[in-house]
Amino acid sequence: MAGCGAPDEPPLVIAGKDRGALRLSATGRKAARLGLGPGLTLADAWARVPDLDVVEADPGADDRLLLRLAAACERYSPSVALDPPHGLVLDVTGCGHLFGGETALCARLGGDLKRAGVGARWAVAGTPDAARALARFGKSGIIAPGTDESAVRPLSIAALDAPPDTLLALRRAGLKTIGDLAGRPSAILSARFGEALAAKLRRTLGRETAPLTPLRPPPPVRVERHFPEPFLHMEQMESVLAGLIEAAACILEERGEGGRVFEASFFRSDGEARRVAVETGRPTRDAGAVLRLYRERFETLADPVDPGFGFDGIRLGVAACAPLGAAQVSLDGRAVEAAGLDGLVDRLVARLGRERVLRFAARDTHLPEAAFAMRPAADAAPEAIAWTQPPPDDPPARPVRIFDPPQRIEQVAALVPDGPPRRFRWRRVTHDVVRVEGPERIAPEWWRAGTDGVTRDYYRVEDSHGRRFWIFRAGIYRETADPGWFLHGLFA
Amino acid sequence: MDRSTRIKTLAALRTQLAGLDGRPVAGAGVRVALGAPAIDATLDGGLARGAVHEIYAARPADAAAAAGFTVGLAIRAAGEKPIVWVRQDFLDHEAGRVHPPGLADLGLDPGRVLLVRAKDIAALLRASGEALRCAALGAVLMEPWGVSPLLDLTTSRRLGLAAEESGVPALLLRVAADPAPSAAATRWRAAAAPSAPLEAGAPGHPAFDITLERRRGGAAGETWAVEWNRELGVFRERPALSGAVVSLPAGRPHRAGAPDGGLRRAG
Numbered sequence: 175m176a177g178c179g180a181p182d183e184p185p186l187v188i189a190g191k192d193r194g195a196l197r198l199s200a201t202g203r204k205a206a207r208l209g210l211g212p213g214l215t216l217a218d219a220w221a222r223v224p225d226l227d228v229v230e231a232d233p234g235a236d237d238r239l240l241l242r243l244a245a246a247c248e249r250y251s252p253s254v255a256l257d258p259p260h261g262l263v264l265d266v267t268g269c270g271h272l273f274g275g276e277t278a279l280c281a282r283l284g285g286d287l288k289r290a291g292v293g294a295r296w297a298v299a300g301t302p303d304a305a306r307a308l309a310r311f312g313k314s315g316i317i318a319p320g321t322d323e324s325a326v327r328p329l330s331i332a333a334l335d336a337p338p339d340t341l342l343a344l345r346r347a348g349l350k351t352i353g354d355l356a357g358r359p360s361a362i363l364s365a366r367f368g369e370a371l372a373a374k375l376r377r378t379l380g381r382e383t384a385p386l387t388p389l390r391p392p393p394p395v396r397v398e399r400h401f402p403e404p405f406l407h408m409e410q411m412e413s414v415l416a417g418l419i420e421a422a423a424c425i426l427e428e429r430g431e432g433g434r435v436f437e438a439s440f441f442r443s444d445g446e447a448r449r450v451a452v453e454t455g456r457p458t459r460d461a462g463a464v465l466r467l468y469r470e471r472f473e474t475l476a477d478p479v480d481p482g483f484g485f486d487g488i489r490l491g492v493a494a495c496a497p498l499g500a501a502q503v504s505l506d507g508r509a510v511e512a513a514g515l516d517g518l519v520d521r522l523v524a525r526l527g528r529e530r531v532l533r534f535a536a537r538d539t540h541l542p543e544a545a546f547a548m549r550p551a552a553d554a555a556p557e558a559i560a561w562t563q564p565p566p567d568d569p570p571a572r573p574v575r576i577f578d579p580p581q582r583i584e585q586v587a588a589l590v591p592d593g594p595p596r597r598f599r600w601r602r603v604t605h606d607v608v609r610v611e612g613p614e615r616i617a618p619e620w621w622r623a624g625t626d627g628v629t630r631d632y633y634r635v636e637d638s639h640g641r642r643f644w645i646f647r648a649g650i651y652r653e654t655a656d657p658g659w660f661l662h663g664l665f666a
Numbered sequence: 667m668d669r670s671t672r673i674k675t676l677a678a679l680r681t682q683l684a685g686l687d688g689r690p691v692a693g694a695g696v697r698v699a700l701g702a703p704a705i706d707a708t709l710d711g712g713l714a715r716g717a718v719h720e721i722y723a724a725r726p727a728d729a730a731a732a733a734g735f736t737v738g739l740a741i742r743a744a745g746e747k748p749i750v751w752v753r754q755d756f757l758d759h760e761a762g763r764v765h766p767p768g769l770a771d772l773g774l775d776p777g778r779v780l781l782v783r784a785k786d787i788a789a790l791l792r793a794s795g796e797a798l799r800c801a802a803l804g805a806v807l808m809e810p811w812g813v814s815p816l817l818d819l820t821t822s823r824r825l826g827l828a829a830e831e832s833g834v835p836a837l838l839l840r841v842a843a844d845p846a847p848s849a850a851a852t853r854w855r856a857a858a859a860p861s862a863p864l865e866a867g868a869p870g871h872p873a874f875d876i877t878l879e880r881r882r883g884g885a886a887g888e889t890w891a892v893e894w895n896r897e898l899g900v901f902r903e904r905p906a907l908s909g910a911v912v913s914l915p916a917g918r919p920h921r922a923g924a925p926d927g928g929l930r931r932a933g
Contacts, residue, residue: 575730575761640731642872
């Protein structure tokens, strides 16, 4: 990522605060030729080269760029790992043939990075550590399988990424290249410098390999297609996606599984990548249903999928799978009904979002505002508490509509202070109460932490027009001098 | 065989099967009786299942009564099947939230209700259209707020077609809106009515005055005084009230000039 300016421009250095001083964190090519390197304080650099173009370091922006590049690289391999501060490791095992061989893959990747304005060094080798050492300290290129050791041997021991004092000690002992170290017995090395160095050496030589920790674990089922020519139209994109979903459904069927989370990645020809995921309530491999979910999702994306200069690759990964047997329909068709409702929930969730498709759940409390909960219907249903029903032949005890928070009512007239109201005013209209039932006294739940309310006396009242209200007095006269009245709900 | 013939054949077969095991089944031609003989006679047996039915609150203050009447219709229509209730967000502040214990008290198990919250009328219509295509449902209850140019004849026709195909009734509850031309099978106007008092002057069972304002291909204009019976899950005609309370005239003017409405109109 070294910038190279025009010949007459001053050398570029990037400086940031490090160990109490402004130090160079990276330098341009021209600055490097003048002998400036990372770690030098800015004051020293100025002393050597007075005319410097200094840019403040922004590690956050570096990280973001690296993440974006990693996302763009996912088109070449599903398993991309970060190698901070500015490296990426791709596991391209079995990926080469999709692009016409590893050479072609590397050429395309190099072209992509160049277009993105990034100068990169790369190497392909048998283990991540060997490739990393070659990319940073050797020549870019592809190492033939099995020849890692001979390729790595001439490299400087700096490629082992060991602490500076270890490197210094090794150099003092006359061990300058990896090849010098490789000849020594491993036991002596680990006794003197620790097991970590010996292990790193073995991995760099390709004698053993360490597993990669990818940015995103590769999905268990994935299908993808790449195109020599990018295409621009959403319709084409949809038809490709439909084909991929069907292919994924076939794989899922063989595995006896269904997908819960589908992730489609759209790779643009200019190196950008966009991921769109849909979720289903229960495992599915119904290609039509998944495609419908995607259509809903595309329609409602706040930031639409932009083809830009065209897409040249699409990958569909099934990020979460669950066992799903062959479809079985019971005689009365009930299984079909349940599946129909789940499908509807999935479609509505894809269109409106999880928090807008809800189910009610009863809660075990007397407080009216806490007596029920609304949960996303896409979540698994927890154990249900039964809803209470009034005794037979009693009218509804709870209103069909509830206000949250309760609405204040004014000019409440009651015959006796603690008695039911005879008249009240709500939303600028006066209501004369002709029928009343109550009070139903609901006290705050002192046994729960954090409850500090007042006792409420609820009344079910009906006005002269036949409208029924649920109103309460907050507090009894013993507790407060001037209790307020509130309307909490409306009865049918 | 083309699509419509196939659907008709299927509907006929379903009806036949329903007759065999006594379970009501969705279908375009199936009717839902309200339970009150006089009303069902006027409706030729009840409300058509695969159709749109509009319920208007007579005045904004009758919104809760209209909601109660609509919930009653949904209970009648849905049987044991789930109900999708699509609501516009704005209603939460203006007309109050749906109160599941109150639904349980009307005889509707809240666990069977799927509440869909729509940001605006466009989202509400899209969600309802999606729900109406799902034949597994017992009813789709739509509750927009106020008037909108989106709620026009074309929209109601589209909803009607979706309902006809799946056999799921669409109940459109309108608050703070005047009737507009639509392709609904029936249009009702619901108002709160004084209930038959219980002991000690307590308010009684939910009571409504309902007017059948419009009916496709039939006479309309009649008003009934009904009461919702939770135990049987039916509407019953109310006997004339005796005593102190004077019942309001059934055919009272739809929009009085006086500021009677308890609900503000805002927005």
